[in-house]
Amino acid sequence: MNTTHSACLAALQQRFGEQFSQGQSQREQHCHTTTWIKPQLPDAVVFARSTEDVQDLVKICAAHQCPIVPFGVGSSLEGQLNAPYGGISVDLSGMDQILEVHQADLAVTLQPGVTREALNHYLRDTGLFFPIDPGANASLGGMVATRASGTNAVRYGTIRENVLSLKVVTADGQLIRTSSRAKKSAAGYDLTHLMIGSEGTLGIITEITLKLHGIPEQITAGQCTFDSVTSACQAVAQVIQLGLPLARMELLDALQVKACNQYSGLNLPEMPLLLLEFHGSGTAVAEQVEMFSQIAMDHGGNAPVFAKSTEERNQLWKARHDAYWASRALRPGCQAHTTDACVPISRLAECVTQTQEDLEASGLIAPIVGHVGDGNFHALLLVDEQNPDELARAKAAVSRIAKRAIEMGGTCTGEHGVGQGKRDYLDLEHGAGVGLMQAIKRALDPNNLFNPGKL
Amino acid sequence: MNTTHSACLAALQQRFGEQFSQGQSQREQHCHTTTWIKPQLPDAVVFARSTEDVQDLVKICAAHQCPIVPFGVGSSLEGQLNAPYGGISVDLSGMDQILEVHQADLAVTLQPGVTREALNHYLRDTGLFFPIDPGANASLGGMVATRASGTNAVRYGTIRENVLSLKVVTADGQLIRTSSRAKKSAAGYDLTHLMIGSEGTLGIITEITLKLHGIPEQITAGQCTFDSVTSACQAVAQVIQLGLPLARMELLDALQVKACNQYSGLNLPEMPLLLLEFHGSGTAVAEQVEMFSQIAMDHGGNAPVFAKSTEERNQLWKARHDAYWASRALRPGCQAHTTDACVPISRLAECVTQTQEDLEASGLIAPIVGHVGDGNFHALLLVDEQNPDELARAKAAVSRIAKRAIEMGGTCTGEHGVGQGKRDYLDLEHGAGVGLMQAIKRALDPNNLFNPGKL
Structure with missing residues (x-):
């Protein structure tokens, strides 16, 4: 103590x-x-x-x-x-009340300890849902604090685009509201977005008003294999460039598929794979599926295979959500070093390809999985920390991945946040902007009370 | 001097x-x-x-x-x-260079003096466009600084959702970049959104990277009359609640229609009117048109009438964009007092109806026009400032409109910003949050160099 x-x-x-x-x-x-x-x-x-x-x-x-x-x-x-x-x-997990569903405004006000699964369970009879889905059953307060995103961000945006208003306790114990519930506002500084992603360093979130979305008339999930991560990423980039509003486009490399098969008892083809989900009216989904299939085949992909039932669809996404634990099960006893590169979509294929080659050349075991529709992907380095040489190689590779993303016009962290793990890269990514961040921190938390030593 | x-x-x-x-x-x-x-x-x-x-x-x-x-x-x-x-x-109007179109990333980097019309003219052969359209041919720097939106925000969001990154000169003359070009990021405080809407009080924007969108396969514009602004707003609310992705939904009350007819030489029916635009694939637009027409008729609206040519469509939106000057021409020599209320969509019909009744009871001439899909509308009070009684009635009405919006869970300014005109309402709207804004201002501009006396 x-x-x-x-x-x-x-x-x-x-x-x-x-x-x-x-x-x-x-x-x-x-x-x-x-x-x-x-x-x-x-x-x-x-x-x-x-x-x-x-x-x-x-x-x-x-x-x-x-x-x-x-x-x-x-x-x-x-x-x-x-x-x-x-x-x-x-x-804050005990502050788990859903305070009000604003059905007619497609919004909900809740406490920060509500988890995303609990929210969607609560909403099940309203025709509405909250799409942001980082995999883990995170608390919504935590998701706001780390600017989380996840598998649905291609169509619905990240948490950044889905918060209407926050209540926050500031460093002097005051309670403030960051904005009204109106859909847009030009009234004063954007305190809402300043708090989103501040990782508990500027205030403590005690109430959240989120946007909700109507459950689409049709949801179709599927999978599509490619002969390389490169061609899979090139197909994804074209989907984005054509503005196809897919809900989910997730890349798993062959090793990650193998890990998921073992962990979740599936029989997915063990090659570079896109997991897909299409939302919309019946005709809109049919259009999207047709256009996607054409794009995939233009890039050497195989014909997509679609889930035949809601159960099959849920099983697919459950496996995707368990990818982290599936990967860790590949090397029990090893530690996980995560990366979170996010680059402009035009650089995605190049960045993923170089990363995969880099990891192979470094002799590391590191499945790759990614929210590739956003240009975001994770390599999970499974490291035997008792082996100093392997640990050194892993740290060097993590550093190269972060720097590669920044050099390609991207960021070292698309969604996990900075915390302690990514602090070293902030100067490289933001340059003099870090000085502004420090000034804001000093202004709002002069005694460095809130989550010191992070971000 | x-x-x-x-x-x-x-x-x-x-x-x-x-x-x-x-x-x-x-x-x-x-x-x-x-x-x-x-x-x-x-x-x-x-x-x-x-x-x-x-x-x-x-x-x-x-x-x-x-x-x-x-x-x-x-x-x-x-x-x-x-x-x-x-x-x-x-x-900054001389800083009007478009620096780079990132075609494959659906983005563009430009200087702040580029206007939105100049940008779209430049993009005309790329298949891309920039949708944010506040009516005036504003500079993009100004649009970022005031957190502008306009007629397309229903589908594409406001400028807040369409800026990827900024370069900003800070109070000590340093140049900072607020973020990378990646589509999402969890790296540090959100300086981009802090600068958007800061009205020149925190820094001077010298470079902007914006998201672009693919020009939709089909664009259909139309108009739909209702017997009251109330029923028009109720129809709009239902469109939003059902998640129909209309690009534009603009309300004009009968007086505003009359003003536009006179100013722009049109023959629009002089009753409460929605101007509409549908974007998407051919089948998606057909679906939207059918659903919208059903909703309109369920609320006592007439069957929508659609523009038969691109010229007719452009004429319609030109008239909408000129609505401000059309209104002013109703009472030459009078001053314009604008309001900019924005409320949750569930309160829109009530707020517009009460506002119209209030203005009538106050004996004021004030056409109403609004981006109602966002819950945002403007009453333009045409005031003879030589008449002290009329001026007093106008100021009281403007104040009631701002307060009504705030009391309904909304904001006194959806898109015009605070400037000098709306400063009095900031305390009411933000309460203790104003203290945070002041602390941020002091931290980033300790000598109050940037645009003092605003916001």
């Missing part, structure tokens, strides 16, 4: 009683990182149940200069939940 | 030579406000031709604590260009 925070802990214990824990296992659970990044434990965990809880917590911590690290469900990948300076992990 | 800035003016004269002007007519032209807001002249105008010009200007002005007001084409409506503390108007 960080003894400098002991007075703060005592005050929190008094205010929060059973919602406060200093137990070792709770502290460990609240900084598990799912990746190679080493855990750094908070001094205590507070389980918030209300906005008032969060405001009180912030005021107490502010008075004692004690750091606060927000926690949703713990599915982040870049060490966002670690507490390098100790302090309090504030667990 | 503000004598405290004389040393600055001398330094600028020396650096900029013929690009510098203290002439009365130039100073007047650079703060004309198109509305009731009284002009406040800058001390001088600098015509920037390059990013280096802007950086040098900022450094000289910063050294002398002299305000800078960015100028595009002068089409803003809320006094954004006024210079209440004197200083320099920096005219």
